[in-house]
Amino acid sequence: MDANKIAQEQALKNSKMEFIWNTVVESFEGDERLEKVVLKNLKTGELIEVPVDGCFLFIGYEPNTEIFKGQVEMNKYGYIITNEKMETNLEGVFAAGDVRDKIIKQVATAVGDGCIAGIMAEKYIAECEVFEKEIMQKEKIGLIYIWSPIEEKVESL
Known part of the structure; x- marks a missing residue:
């Protein structure tokens, strides 16, 4: 067993x-x-x-994350630690599904994780390309001012 x-x-x-x-x-x-x-x-x-009337497949308690050891942060059981955007401690590296350190490990939560990770990875790639191509142009000297509409207003001094 x-x-x-x-x-x-x-x-x-x-x-x-x-x-x-x-x-x-x-x-x-x-x-x-x-x-x-x-x-x-x-x-x-x-x-x-x-x-049978149905079948529940159980894959065990040990995540198959051995190849990531020493590269991404994991808990003591080998589950990968992410934030709510599925980002690992390595920039541009995302984890989703039952390899993540989370409370519920089921297909439904894994599907949700995959959706979030896919969208966040796409956003990361798009933002990296925009930043490199449009903001950090090597041919021009410029001033970069980044503003976020979701940040609180900052009072002028």
Whole structure:
């Protein structure tokens, strides 16, 4: 069983759960909705059809973030730390979904994260291009004044 010890113990004590050992999912089958999951016994090669009304896929508690270690800030469990814009501690690097350090890890929150990260990444790229091409022109000497309509007014001295 690929789970932490606490989860293993809770699952094994749950009378509503039945375990089929040494198997992997071969296929999900059904016409207009899921009707059965076909499992393959890894020792015998036998296919086992399990009638179902639905299926919840659980991928575990450890995020697959190993390749980012030492590059982006992570919590002690390996989840990437971001702000509400999905920005990491590295400029121009965004993270979304269940690799993020967040309370709820579900498809619905991952989809929302992906939307935010995509929009923020697009905005970052667009602003970098505008800044380099239009504001920081190497051919001209200029004065740059940046104003934000959402900042509070600053009184003149």
